Amino acid sequence: MTIESIFEFFGVPAVLPRESSVLKGFELAKEISVSEGTPLFYIDNAEETAQSINSLKQTKVLADCMGMTGGPEGNLGHGARHSLRVAVDAGAIVIIESSRMCLTPERAVAILRLVQTAALLHDIRRSAPHHAEAGAEAAKSILKELGLPEDESEIICLSIASHEAFRPYEEPLDPEAALVCDALYDADKFRWGPDNFTETLWLMLEAAGIPVEAAVKSYPEKITGIEAIKKTFRTVTGRKYGPDFIERGVRIGEKVMEGMKKSMGME
Numbered sequence: 001m002t003i004e005s006i007f008e009f010f011g012v013p014a015v016l017p018r019e020s021s022v023l024k025g026f027e028l029a030k031e032i033s034v035s036e037g038t039p040l041f042y043i044d045n046a047e048e049t050a051q052s053i054n055s056l057k058q059t060k061v062l063a064d065c066m067g068m069t070g071g072p073e074g075n076l077g078h079g080a081r082h083s084l085r086v087a088v089d090a091g092a093i094v095i096i097e098s099s100r101m102c103l104t105p106e107r108a109v110a111i112l113r114l115v116q117t118a119a120l121l122h123d124i125r126r127s128a129p130h131h132a133e134a135g136a137e138a139a140k141s142i143l144k145e146l147g148l149p150e151d152e153s154e155i156i157c158l159s160i161a162s163h164e165a166f167r168p169y170e171e172p173l174d175p176e177a178a179l180v181c182d183a184l185y186d187a188d189k190f191r192w193g194p195d196n197f198t199e200t201l202w203l204m205l206e207a208a209g210i211p212v213e214a215a216v217k218s219y220p221e222k223i224t225g226i227e228a229i230k231k232t233f234r235t236v237t238g239r240k241y242g243p244d245f246i247e248r249g250v251r252i253g254e255k256v257m258e259g260m261k262k263s264m265g266m267e
């Protein structure tokens, strides 16, 4: 079972940039990412990833949330495809951590549902200046409308409000709430690895009308922030596999930028 099966299930199409130089970078990145192989997280945790995908397909509240996450290209490259990827990985992290924390199967399933709901809604206000806080506010009304109990909604909103990198963060004292917050954060930051170059970067450039040349020039300074995220993973699982995602992404990024420099005559 792959991530593509979940895109298909929810009717989320593949995205292709329209502008020719952005499309060129996008295609080059796809090609290079294949040669970098699969991140270790999916190799070591294939069963948990499959369970997480199954849960996404079977939970009604999640299907309800899907209608609200914007189109596949919406939200500056943080639309439905990004949210679904975060939901699959956050769910798998919760499954792994729940067994490490010896939670009962009932609690593990409940937390899995909470984190996947949070993942689908976490970037719902991606264009707002403080998108995590704004997203939490928006999620609160949506979850009320969907009839979620207040205590569950509170945990989901807390995790959305605290998913941004390099911001002060105080882990909740309740271990289950902490697991939701930390799993959402880690799964979202896994996206700073290969996904950053195979999808998000190009969709952001196109949405913002930024030329590829400018992205290539600012790459060395951007990469410092990406490297710094390696130290911020919060769960045991995130700390174990997060750096592999990031290092893989940086290797792809470097090769893509070299390739783009050559093709644009920037050397």
Ligand SMILES: [Fe+2]
Binding pocket: 122, 123, 131, 163, 164
């Ligand atoms: Fe975000």
Ligand SMILES: [Fe+2]
Binding pocket: 078, 082, 086, 122, 123, 188
């Ligand atoms: Fe995100």
